[in-house]
Each structure stands twice: as C-alpha cells, then as structure tokens.
Amino acid sequence: GGLITLDRGFKNTGSCESAITFLDGEKGILRYRGYAIEELAENASFLEVAYLLIFGELPNETQLEKFYKDIKEESHVDEEMKKILDGFPKSAHPMGVVSSLTNALIAFNPSSVNVESEEEMYKAIIKILAKFPVLCAWALRKRTGQPLDYGDSSLSYVDNVLKMMFKKANEDFEIDPVVSSALNKLLILHADHEQNCSASTVRIVGSSHAGLFASISAGISALWGPLHGGANQAVIDMLEGIKEDGGDTKKYMAKAKDKNDPFRLMGFGHRVYKNFDPRAKIIKKSADDVLSSLGIEDPVLDIAKGLEKEALEDQYFVDRKLYPNVDFYSGIIYRALGIPTDMFTVMFALGRLPGWISQWREMRLQKEPIGRPRQVYTGETHRAFVDITKR
Numbered sequence: 001g002g003l004i005t006l007d008r009g010f011k012n013t014g015s016c017e018s019a020i021t022f023l024d025g026e027k028g029i030l031r032y033r034g035y036a037i038e039e040l041a042e043n044a045s046f047l048e049v050a051y052l053l054i055f056g057e058l059p060n061e062t063q064l065e066k067f068y069k070d071i072k073e074e075s076h077v078d079e080e081m082k083k084i085l086d087g088f089p090k091s092a093h094p095m096g097v098v099s100s101l102t103n104a105l106i107a108f109n110p111s112s113v114n115v116e117s118e119e120e121m122y123k124a125i126i127k128i129l130a131k132f133p134v135l136c137a138w139a140l141r142k143r144t145g146q147p148l149d150y151g152d153s154s155l156s157y158v159d160n161v162l163k164m165m166f167k168k169a170n171e172d173f174e175i176d177p178v179v180s181s182a183l184n185k186l187l188i189l190h191a192d193h194e195q196n197c198s199a200s201t202v203r204i205v206g207s208s209h210a211g212l213f214a215s216i217s218a219g220i221s222a223l224w225g226p227l228h229g230g231a232n233q234a235v236i237d238m239l240e241g242i243k244e245d246g247g248d249t250k251k252y253m254a255k256a257k258d259k260n261d262p263f264r265l266m267g268f269g270h271r272v273y274k275n276f277d278p279r280a281k282i283i284k285k286s287a288d289d290v291l292s293s294l295g296i297e298d299p300v301l302d303i304a305k306g307l308e309k310e311a312l313e314d315q316y317f318v319d320r321k322l323y324p325n326v327d328f329y330s331g332i333i334y335r336a337l338g339i340p341t342d343m344f345t346v347m348f349a350l351g352r353l354p355g356w357i358s359q360w361r362e363m364r365l366q367k368e369p370i371g372r373p374r375q376v377y378t379g380e381t382h383r384a385f386v387d388i389t390k391r
C-alpha cells in the first residue's frame with residue numbers, strides 16, 4: 001500500500017460527497033438542501049423537513065399527504081416487541097432500550113434488510129419513520145410507569161408523538177399549541193448535521209450493506225455518548241449539580257479550564273462551529289418563549305445564562321472558540337415540556353432520524369464502497385511464540 005495519512009478523529013478528512021446539509025463553521029451557517037435552518041425552523045413542519053432531507057425537495061401538498069398516509073399505514077409495531085420491552089428493568093437507560101428495540105424490529109420486518117431498488121428503500125424508510133416514534137414513546141412510558149398508548153392518525157406526526165408519550169390512561173388528551181410548536185422546532189433543528197459521529201456511524205455500518213434499521217440502531221448508540229447527543233442530558237445534570245452546590249458558576253468555570261480536572265463545560269464547544277452554533281441561537285430564544293408561555297420559572301435557565309455570559313468573556317473559551325452548542329439550552333425546553341432528563345437524547349434521536357435516513361440513502365444510491373479506514377501500526381514488529389510455561 002501507499003503512504004497512509006493519519007488524521008485522528010477525522011478532523012480534516014472528508015469521507016464522502018454529500019448534497020444534503022451545508023455547514024459553514026466560521027460563519028455559523030446551517031442549511032438543509034439549501035434552505036436556511038432559521039427559515040425551516042420558523043415555517044416548516046418536521047415531516048416536511050424529513051421529506052426534504054430524504055428526497056431533496058420540499059414536498060407539495062399531494063406529496064406530503066401521500067408520505068404521511070404511507071407512514072400512518074406502517075405505524076403498527078408487532079405485539080411481540082412488547083415482550084422485549086417488558087424484559088428491560090425500569091431503570092434501563094431509554095437510549096439502550098430504543099437502540100435495542102430498533103435492532104429487534106428487523107426480526108419482525110425482514111424485508112427491510114436487503115433493499116436494492118429505490119422502491120424497496122422507500123418501504124424501509126417509511127417503516128422506520130412510522131415505528132421509531134412508537135418505540136420512543138414506549139421507552140418514555142416504561143420510564144414513567146404509564147401503560148402503553150396507541151397513536152391517533154388524525155393528528156400530525158409531531159402531535160401524535162406527544163399523544164403517544166404523554167396521554168395518561170383514562171384521561172382525555174389535548175395538544176398544547178405551545179408545546180407542539182416547540183417540539184416541532186426542536187426536531188427540525190436536530191434533523192441533520194452532515195458527517196457527525198452518529199451519521200458517519202450510520203453510513204459506515206450501512207456501507208457493509210447491513211440494513212437500514214441495523215445502521216440506525218448503531219447511530220443511536222453513537223449518539224448516546226456525552227460528547228455527542230448525550231450532552232443534552234449531561235448539561236442538565238451539570239446545571240442541577242451546580243445549583244445544588246450553591247450556584248457558584250465561577251468555581252465550575254475554573255474546573256472546566258483546569259487541564260487536570262476531567263470536568264468540561266457540557267453543551268460548549270463544537271468540532272466545526274468556531275463562531276456560534278446557529279441552532280443554539282434559535283433554541284436559546286425558544287427556551288425563553290416556551291418557559292414564559294407555559295408560566296414556568298426554571299432556576300437552571302439562569303445558571304445556564306450566567307455560565308454562557310462568563311464563558312463568552314473568558315480568555316480560555318475565547319482562545320479556543322468555544323460557544324454554546326445545540327445541546328446547551330435544549331434540555332431546558334425538554335424539561336419544561338415534562339420530558340424526563342434521561343429521555344432527552346431519545347428526543348434528539350427522534351429529530352435526527354430523517355438525517356440518518358437521508359445519509360444512509362445517499363450512501364447507498366451513490367454506491368459508496370465499504371467504509372474501511374487504514375491505520376498507522378505502532379506495535380511490536382515480530383516476535384517468536386513463547387510457550388505458556390515459559391512466560
């Protein structure tokens with residue numbers, strides 16, 4: 001072989017050509033298929049954005065209607081899957097539950113695996129868009145001890161998610177427009193982010209021609225980590241910790257800067273954004289709007305704002321171009337919507353699903369070769385075998 005270039009963490013290596021998401025980290029620009037994230041978050045429904053990401057164009061009314069009709073027809077999850085859910089302890093982290101259930105779906109939908117034609121791909125895509133929110137709702141209801149609930153096909157995709165998650169047994173359920181629009185916006189802001197850790201995972205798993213669901217399940221595992229999507233849970237855990245410790249943000253700023261202390265300011269910093277994260281800007285404003293509309297005062301919001309202010313003026317953070325990222329304020333909104341902390345990353349996964357699907361579909365349609373990075377070997381050169389009695 002030729003010379004191998006070493007690029008730890010793929011900081012400067014492009015893994016593919018992609019026409020899905022444009023990101024300019026210096027200017028803080030994020031666009032899906034050419035449309036600014038700000039405009040989509042303000043005007044579009046999450047399902048329209050899903051269609052846009054996956055198929056490349058905003059749908060017209062007929063296309064959107066058909067897309068949603070196809071999804072509704074596939075929203076049934078096999079009853080046997082409930083036994084798998086029952087097998088998990090109540091304390092199980094919902095990300096593990098959701099990733100396992102996504103993989104388990106393959107057993108009940110084997111035709112979704114060997115998909116070659118666009119039509120077969122479409123069927124698999126519809127199935128996962130339909131069934132994944134059900135699995136997320138199951139994970140939440142298991143966590144909160146509520147019996148499982150069925151969807152309602154008269155509701156929009158996002159409102160149906162809310163109903164499946166929050167409808168209490170023997171009680172009517174009304175959609176709060178503030179909650180519905182906040183969730184719609186959050187899901188759109190999370191819908192894709194080009195070649196991040198989980199999208200790259202989905203692509204690399206899918207590049208072996210493992211099926212879509214197996215690839216998505218792997219993506220969920222990648223998202224779980226606190227350096228990636230798990231940061232949204234870690235932020236609230238951190239803010240709560242600071243609050244309980246007396247609210248001394250300066251102390252935690254010092255810890256974050258101390259190279260001998262493993263503590264990092266969660267929800268800060270980004271591999272690509274070096275000026276600001278456009279998603280964080282929108283989410284910060286949304287957090288203020290949602291809390292005031294719902295009449296909620298959350299002391300951790302003040303701690304978050306205090307930390308942000310200090311960090312933006314601090315030389316350490318300025319030098320390293322560390323700004324609040326998408327995860328810094330999103331948890332405060334999820335909390336206001338009544339979502340338990342360890343479900344936050346599941347909400348991220350629900351939003352990211354169309355992105356993973358579009359990355360997988362593009363990879364397959366472009367007939368990408370199997371993903372297989374090289375290495376620079378640093379181990380022993382050659383040693384003679386030593387019998388176990390002589391070691």
Ligand code: CMC
Nearest residue numbers: 226227228229231256264265266267268269270271320325
């Ligand atoms: N707090 C304190 N110092 C930090 C932080 C932070 N949150 N983030 C980066 N740094 C420092 C880091 O120690 C390094 O310092 P030095 O140059 O002195 O060694 C410098 O900034 C560059 O950081 P890096 O870790 O080399 O950058 P990276 O591109 O490898 O990592 C990151 C990016 C997002 C993993 C990292 O900033 C981080 O760990 N942030 C906290 C976790 C987080 O919020 N993750 C969510 C990311 S956005 C959404 C998502 O992906 O889900």
